[in-house]
Amino acid sequence: MAKLVRGFRDIFGPEAAALTALEAAARKVFKLYGVKELRIPTVELKELFIKSTGTTTDIVQKEMYSFEDAGHRLLALRPEGTPGVARAYIENNFTQAAPVQQFFYIGNMFRAERPQAGRYREFEQIGAEFLGNPAPAADAQAILLLKDIMQAFGVKNYSVKINSLGCEKCRPLYRQALIDYLSSSKDTLCETCQDRLERNPLRVLDCKIDGHRFAEGAPKMKLCPECEEHFNEVKRLLDGKIPYIVDTSLVRGLDYYTRTVFEFQAGDKSQNAIAAGGRYDSLIKSMGGADIPAVGWAMGAERTCLALGSLPAEEEVKVYVVSLEKSCNEYAFNVMQNLRADGIITEGGLFEKNLKGQMKQADRTKARFAVIIGGEETARGSAKLKDLTTGEQKDYPLDALAGAIKNIK
Ligand code: HAM
Numbered sequence: 001m002a003k004l005v006r007g008f009r010d011i012f013g014p015e016a017a018a019l020t021a022l023e024a025a026a027r028k029v030f031k032l033y034g035v036k037e038l039r040i041p042t043v044e045l046k047e048l049f050i051k052s053t054g055t056t057t058d059i060v061q062k063e064m065y066s067f068e069d070a071g072h073r074l075l076a077l078r079p080e081g082t083p084g085v086a087r088a089y090i091e092n093n094f095t096q097a098a099p100v101q102q103f104f105y106i107g108n109m110f111r112a113e114r115p116q117a118g119r120y121r122e123f124e125q126i127g128a129e130f131l132g133n134p135a136p137a138a139d140a141q142a143i144l145l146l147k148d149i150m151q152a153f154g155v156k157n158y159s160v161k162i163n164s165l166g167c168e169k170c171r172p173l174y175r176q177a178l179i180d181y182l183s184s185s186k187d188t189l190c191e192t193c194q195d196r197l198e199r200n201p202l203r204v205l206d207c208k209i210d211g212h213r214f215a216e217g218a219p220k221m222k223l224c225p226e227c228e229e230h231f232n233e234v235k236r237l238l239d240g241k242i243p244y245i246v247d248t249s250l251v252r253g254l255d256y257y258t259r260t261v262f263e264f265q266a267g268d269k270s271q272n273a274i275a276a277g278g279r280y281d282s283l284i285k286s287m288g289g290a291d292i293p294a295v296g297w298a299m300g301a302e303r304t305c306l307a308l309g310s311l312p313a314e315e316e317v318k319v320y321v322v323s324l325e326k327s328c329n330e331y332a333f334n335v336m337q338n339l340r341a342d343g344i345i346t347e348g349g350l351f352e353k354n355l356k357g358q359m360k361q362a363d364r365t366k367a368r369f370a371v372i373i374g375g376e377e378t379a380r381g382s383a384k385l386k387d388l389t390t391g392e393q394k395d396y397p398l399d400a401l402a403g404a405i406k407n408i409k
Contacts, residue, residue: 007112007121014311019124019301021312023106025152026126026299030104033145035128038103040084046076052083052283054255056200063111077110081127081298082256082280083287089131090289099292100132106301118271118303127277129296131284136230139260139279139295140237146264146275146297147242155307158266158274160242163250164231165202167258168282170224175201177219185214202251215249227259234260256280260295266307274307275299319405320362321348324355324374332373335383335398339371342402362388369405 004010011019030037046066053059059079066076078084085103094101106126113119128145130138143160150158166174178201186194190209197204205215223231238244244262252261261278277297284292305311319339323332329351339346347365350358355372362370372384372393383401386393387408396404 005121007115009120009122014314015302015305017314018305018308018311022153022301022304023126026104026106026149029145029149029152030128032148033102033141035102035104035145038085038088038105038129040078040081040088040105040107042078042107043075044078044084044087046074048083048087048287049076049079052086052256052287053080054200056196056203057254058113059111059254063113065110065112078107079111080109080254081105081107081125082129082254082283082296085127085129085131085296086284086287086289086294089292090284090287094131095290095292099290102128102130104128116271118300118306120302124301125298126301127296127298129294131294132292133295134281134293136233136237136260138293139230139234142277142295142297143234143238143244143262144241146277146299149299150264150275150304153304153308154312155266155274155304157309158264158307160244160262160264161247161250162234162238162244162260162262163247164221164223164227164259165251165257165261165278166221166223166227170222170227171258174219174221178202178204181217181219182214200255203253205249206251206253211249218249220248230259252276252278256283256286258282262297264299266303271303273300274303315345317347317365317367318344319346319348319369319371320358320365320367321346321371322355322358322362322373323348323351324372326351328373328375328378331378332371335371335373335401338398339402339405342406344402344405369408371401 049064050060064076064079066074069075089101104127108122109125110122112121115121128142130142165171179197182197182201182204186197190207193204193207193210205211205218250261250263257278258281259279263273264275265272266274275297279295281293284294321332321336323329333349336346336348350361359370368388370386370388372386377383382395382397384393384395385401385404
């Protein structure tokens with residue numbers, strides 16, 4: 001039998017409707033902030049992710065779906081959107097033409113993680129990237145943009161954590177202090193963290209197995225004056241607009257972050273990050289572009305829907321059109337199309353079934369009305385409208401049908 005690949009999912013019913021509603025809410029808010037859509041490909045050269053997402057990340061080390069194509073190119077399904085956006089920015093020469101850009105993308109990402117609730121191998125991200133603006137105002141706008149989308153969609157129960165990871169001036173000192181601190185416990189670290197210790201000690205604090213043991217006693221980051229001022233300004237701009245917690249153990253699992261990082265978290269399960277992001281001021285330069293600062297985030301669309309609690313109801317079918325005889329089918333078919341042209345949600349057309357079969361289907365669709373067409377209605381140019389909640393029925397001339405349906409409360 002045909003079978004789904006583990007970790008991949010079919011999405012339908014209320015969850016599909018919720019994802020569509022989230023995308024619509026996001027698009028509305030993006031418009032308000034002047035953020036423009038950028039459609040990036042699903043497939044990129046694998047090397048792009050190795051160089052940008054970073055060699056010390058789980059994504060690159062273990063989770064990429066990569067393959068060789070017929071031209072012997074080593075490709076990968078995108079595990080995240082930021083590298084593609086940065087590549088598109090460089091390749092399409094935005095640096096020269098219009099260096100300040102605000103992009104959003106909506107698309108599926110792929111990571112070969114161990115599947116569990118809220119963690120899938122194919123999942124949807126809605127992301128925003130602000131390029132070319134080094135000001136703390138960009139960080140604060142990015143965070144408030146995310147908050148406004150959550151609000152427009154109706155997610156309420158989440159907390160916001162922020163931190164600053166500093167820059168290439170202040171981070172090396174901190175890195176060394178962390179290595180010194182963690183080295184004394186090296187033998188007790190999990191295998192991955194032993195490996196990470198020298199290459200990316202910050203990630204040890206983020207480790208699901210070991211992180212909590214070390215996070216509290218770890219030396220604290222000492223930001224350089226510029227980074228400190230930047231972070232203070234971000235916080236000032238957020239104050240009074242969004243509640244947030246400064247969490248010095250927030251380090252994030254990607255290599256490119258500098259300065260501000262943040263996470264929107266909901267629930268207390270391990271897959272609690274519904275959205276996350278931060279500044280990445282060195283990424284574009286490290287990819288061969290100009291020295292262009294950037295900040296952005298990506299929201300896990302499925303996790304955001306889960307955080308909503310109850311999913312929004314699907315749009316209800318208003319009318320189900322039934323034909324009683326073969327000779328009425330075309331007339332009934334045209335009634336269906338006319339109702340749709342009038343903006344009424346209409347189903348029907350199951351004309352091979354008898355009245356009972358068609359009415360059963362009308363019930364299944366939870367339609368409020370059935371429109372029943374027989375020989376008399378066809379001859380008269382009318383339609384019988386049956387209210388399926390009260391059982392009442394009445395004949396209407398065709399040109400009055402849509403108006404009547406819209407008027408009945
Ligand atoms: P990330 O933290 O790797 O960041 O992912 C962002 C969000 O995607 C997570 O907070 C989570 O909601 C969702 N997500 C990640 N993995 C899965 C999964 N396996 N199943 C379901 N949802 C998942 C990034 O991807 C960065 N590109 C964010 C960014 C943009 N930073 C700057 N700009």
